[in-house]
Amino acid sequence: MCNSNSLSPVWRELKRLQSTDELFEILSPQSFKWNIGKGTQILFWYDIWVGVSKLRDQFPALFRLSGKKNEHIADMVIFSENGLMWWDIGILFPLNEYEDLQYQMLMSLLRNFKVDLYKEDEVQWTHSLEKVSSVAEGVRVMVKSHIDFEFDRVKVVWNKLVPSKISTFHWLAIQGGIPVKEVLSYRNCLNNSSDDKCAWCLDHIESIDHILLHYSWSHKVWTGLFKWWNIFWVVPSNVLEFSVDWSNGMGIKAEKVWKLIGSATFWAIWLARNEVIFNGSYTCWAVIVSRIKLKVFQWLVNAKVCESFQLYVWSDHPWLLLQSPSFDMF
Template structure:
């Protein structure tokens, strides 16, 4: 599964997988086949495939064969054999409610009645039969027993997600423009289109130079371009000197993101967490301007643009006011008190 389909909490882009939605809706039809509510389409299905069609679908070892059913119902027959669907369609998730009592087993019990007859009798003794009420198929994952596609999708996403990375909160919880936030996420995933990435994806021919546009010495990888290039390192050094700090550049964007957001005090972090993504974005714009427009931006201009951009963001967030730019540009630590 691609990283983009994970929730933001798990380091993804927050896009719900369409596959999960389709499977969850398919399970809803699976539940309708096994319900006791009369309807025309169910009568047609049972008359074509037999009255036990619904019960056969509910078994993990379904006797139905692919050749015996139409393509419309073929996927229904495969639901029980899909390990990723166990949280929502496993045999221990569904149970029948008979009148006023509940039985915690699947409906098809013919293979076990001879062995479990005594246990079944004890269960039936607790049930108060009422011929005026219909049997109901309950979904144990919901408090009211009603199957919900949206709840099923959330369960599928959660059961297929990885452990939340340490940087997920600092990327998606930051108060920067969405495009900057997305660029930061792509940088962590080593997916921004630098030369090394474009050549590996066969977007550029292998004969194309993969050297960094700034230093022309190293391969232009994501980590090199944003962190380790000689020109890039000087930009970071100017920003550290601006805050009167000494810091060692981490080896990757992922490590950088965690260290950058948690390496400052609480009062300074509200400003500091804006500077990192703003620097990434400013360097990327400067690179593209050089490649496509042949306009080179000197380091001092770039650093000043970063200071101005972060000051505007901080002003919009009510962290400071517009009259404090001189203080921000010369001694920003004074605004942290």
């Protein structure tokens, strides 16, 4: 659900928390349903109103071909003089056989939905017993489900050894607030909606999770860090999951140092991405790994956890430094 302007401040805050593990089951996007009226508040491709997922995810081929990526439902319908309604999803190019099949499937689904020009759009929480969701209903379900509201993201992100701008960036990444192209497109800050592709691969939409975790170049950076510590790990699907697992040390008993590496890596990948976009400069992933090692080592030296002459040990055998008495006091 992308458009929450019609919700009360309390419900907007609850929806903000929906990505946490504790609240996901009852506050996930699948727990909200749009009842269509005028269609002026519901984003055609990005909001969940047909089935249990976004139309852009159900029909990715059609989404790529559409010239109306950020429009509301009201902008995707045409009314004739006699009141008949049909859908115009803005297909820009001829469809191949597979795309035409997808188009027919989508049109079949849309026949079940009509725009009512005299009725406002309504968002309904599917766990509510009433047609209109209320704060009381939210509390009722959460108490019944024994939901724990506490999710301490502060411990996941903030660290006194990490510069505040880097911690702030990590925090914003978890909140979905850094200006990747997907976010800028949603805010109508791009000249062309087709400009939302990743500057590195020029294929996938530039989302926060894609840039920081899943793009092949970024994945090589993370793999290089894993090899540095002789561990194996499957990267989670999103930045929040990743940050929680990472901050817990992933079982390597080096949580305090490990937290520093995670924040430093997010920041280094972001700076490398900006170099590509603004300067057209591409940096080898191995160089980024070396920069991350140096940056975290500088933080440890500033905290008097280790001495500057130990850099070569840190770069090649970090476990040896963890055995020193200074790390016991860290």
